[in-house]
Amino acid sequence: xxxxxxxxxxxxxxxxxPAGAKVFYSQKEALELAFPDAERVEKRSELLDEARAARxxxxxxxxxxxxxxxxxxxxxxxTLLGHAVIEIHTVRTQPEAFLVVISPEGxxxxxxxxxxYEPQEYLPSERWFRQFEGRALDERLRLEGEIHGxxxxxxxxxxxxxxxxxxxALYQVLAAPPxxxx
Numbered sequence: 248x249x250x251x252x253x254x255x256x257x258x259x260x261x262x263x264x265p266a267g268a269k270v271f272y273s274q275k276e277a278l279e280l281a282f283p284d285a286e287r288v289e290k291r292s293e294l295l296d297e298a299r300a301a302r303x304x305x306x307x308x309x310x311x312x313x314x315x316x317x318x319x320x321x322x323x324x325x326t327l328l329g330h331a332v333i334e335i336h337t338v339r340t341q342p343e344a345f346l347v348v349i350s351p352e353g354x355x356x357x358x359x360x361x362x363x364y365e366p367q368e369y370l371p372s373e374r375w376f377r378q379f380e381g382r383a384l385d386e387r388l389r390l391e392g393e394i395h396g397x398x399x400x401x402x403x404x405x406x407x408x409x410x411x412x413x414x415x416a417l418y419q420v421l422a423a424p425p426x427x428x429x
Contacts, residue, residue, distance in 0.1 A: 268341070268364040274333060277359050281348040282321035282328050291421065292317045299420050306384060306416035309409035312336065318421050327351045332417055333361065334410035339402050341365045347414035353423055355379045355411060371397045371404055384415035 272280070278288055295303065295314040304311050312335075321328040330349040335342060341364035348356040358376045363369075375397055379388075387393040390408050397404045 268362070269367065270362045272346075272359060272361050274346075274361070277333075277346045277361055278319060278321075278331060280359065281331055281346060281357065284323050285321040285328055286323050288319050288321045288331075290317060290319055293421065295420075303413065303416045303420050306419055307409070307412040308389075309413050311413060316417055316421070318417060320422065329356055330418055330422055332414035334414055336406055336410055338363075338365050338369065338406045343403070343406060345407070345410065347411055349415065349418050353383055353415065353418055355382045355415070358407070358411065365403065369400045369403050371400055371407065375404070376407070379411055382411075384412060384419060388412060388415070 282288060293316055295311075295316060297314075300311055300314045303316075317333065319331040319333075321331070329351055332347045332349070333344060334347060335344045337343075343363050343365065344361040346359045346361060348359070350356045358379055360370065360376070375395070378394060382388050382393070388408070388411070390396050390404060394404070394408050
């Protein structure tokens with residue numbers, strides 16, 4: 248169901264684009280680029296119960312806009328290649344959608360912008376997005392921590408950072424291997 252919502256949102260974004268809006272990749276294209284060696288990508292849509300939604304928000308330190316979430320998991324044979332989450336949120340007044348690709352170890356592998364409807368000058372550069380690569384969900388993954396802001400794009404950088412934290416929190420709640428007790 249979440250994939251239907253995502254597809255509908257991306258379709259609306261693509262067909263009702265204001266001046267300056269841009270769709271970069273479809274969901275399918277982004278997943279193919281994220282996992283070029285995948286033989287299959289499984290989609291897991293789930294309605295989080297209140298406890299798991301609260302846990303995601305606690306880990307992310309950001310509000311979860313919907314308890315209906317989707318996690319994509321890619322495989323080549325039986326080998327796990329990684330996970331992905333499509334994050335859709337409003338930056339100032341317009342939506343942005345991006346794909347967060349997560350390694351099997353729970354670190355950001357890459358971020359790919361799918362659509363951006365704010366003026367393009369508010370879209371952070373690819374170089375800025377690369378600072379998330381290799382990051383795990385911890386205290387340092389925040390603006391003014393190990394993530395540098397973007398002059399003139401403060402709202403965009405806050406929205407992306409919160410979205411990446413949500414994606415990693417979803418991974419931890421839905422897919423991360425259980426932690427062993429010390």
